Amino acid sequence: MRRGTRYGALLGPLLAGGATPDLVTRAARGLGLPERGRYTVVVLGTPVPDAVVAEGPDVDGARWWWGSAEASPGSAEASPGSAEAREGGREVAVVLLGPAGAARAAARLRELGAGPGGVSPVVGSLAELGAARRLAGTALLTCAPGSREIVRLDERLPAALLVSRPELSTRLLAEVFGPLLTLVPAERSLLVETLEAWLECGGSVGRAAGRLGCHRNTVFNRLRRLERLTARSLSRPRELVDLVLALEVLRLSSAPP
Template sequence: MRRGTRYGVLLGPLLAGGAAPDLVTRAARGLGLPERGRYAVVVLGTPVPDAAVAEGPDVDGARWWWGAALGSPGAEVGSPGGAEDRAEGREVAVVLLGSAGPARAAARLRELGAGPGGVSPVVGSLAELGAARRLAGTALLTCEPGSREIVRLDERLPAALLVSRPELSTRLLAEVFGPLLTLVPAERSLLVETLEAWLECGGSVGRAAARLGCHRNTVFNRLRRLERLTARSLSRPRELVDLVLALDVLRLSSAPP
């Protein structure tokens, strides 16, 4: 993994997006990178650990280049208010992927104690790094506040849609969970925790009850109450989608459930 002013200067225009072909070629030569290859971009929400910038490739052959933090001069462009703009001031890396792909890159960051962080999908050239950087920044925004998660965008696509349109996310939360949000925090948390357990247990009331340490009738009654409060049924797929998406918005909110 490499880091330095020289790398940042060369990477900045690529990560900003829209670099002219001759600039991409010069950057590739300066960095010693192929113009075409399997690349991913990582955006971290905290300073990069020292161990992450050690020289040399990873065990699977991946090579890392750490550039300027997002929001630094020449390294950040985009439409105001977009998800990528809300990720300014973050650490960013370009990864020439090894044989194990982006999943191994994410695992490597977890091993180093980095996070929270987002990893972009694979792109096929240096010219696509700007788009990859924006997607990695969006993935970062799907991490729960205060967490140390390292997530790949492809694992968080529904949540990524939500964070990309915060005004719609706010509206969705109010429309679906409005009555639930009026409950006292302890009562609200109990219903939210039960819904989360039921979803994680594949819709099994019995398994959810075992996880929560209560009787299955207690889980059933809580879920029925949640259905009444939200006017949505867990047995109707479209209404269940509403509940799951609203739950994601609540999870990503800085306020506790």
């Protein structure tokens, strides 16, 4: 993994997006990278650990280049509240992938204690790094506050939609969970924890009760109360979608449930 002023100067314009073909060719030569290849971009929310930038390819043969990609304050992509504006200036890496692909790159960062971080989908050329950087930044925003998660965008698409439109996410949370949020924190947390357990157990009340260490009737009663408070039924697919998305917004909120 490599970093430094020279690498950053060559990567910066590519990561900013809109690079001309001549610039892409010049950067490819300067970095020793193929113009076409299997690339992913990583955006970290904390300083990169020293172990991550050790020289040479990793065990999978992937090659890493670290730089930065601050969005220009006057650019359209840096509009207030945008994912790009919130992500700008953080640690950014371009990875020429080995055979194991982006999943191995994410696993490598977890092994080295990096995070939180977002990993873009795989793109096929240096010219696509700007778009990949934006998607990696969006993936980073799906990490829960205070977490050390390394997540791939393709694993978090619903959450990515929510963080991309924060004003709609706020409205969704208020519309679906409004009455729930008026409860005292301990009571609210109990209902949220029960809903999470029920979802993680595939909608099984019995399995959720085992996970929570309570009687299945207790789980059933909590879920029925949550349905009354939200005016949504867990048995109606469209209303269940509302509840799941609102729960995701709550997870991403800096406030405890």
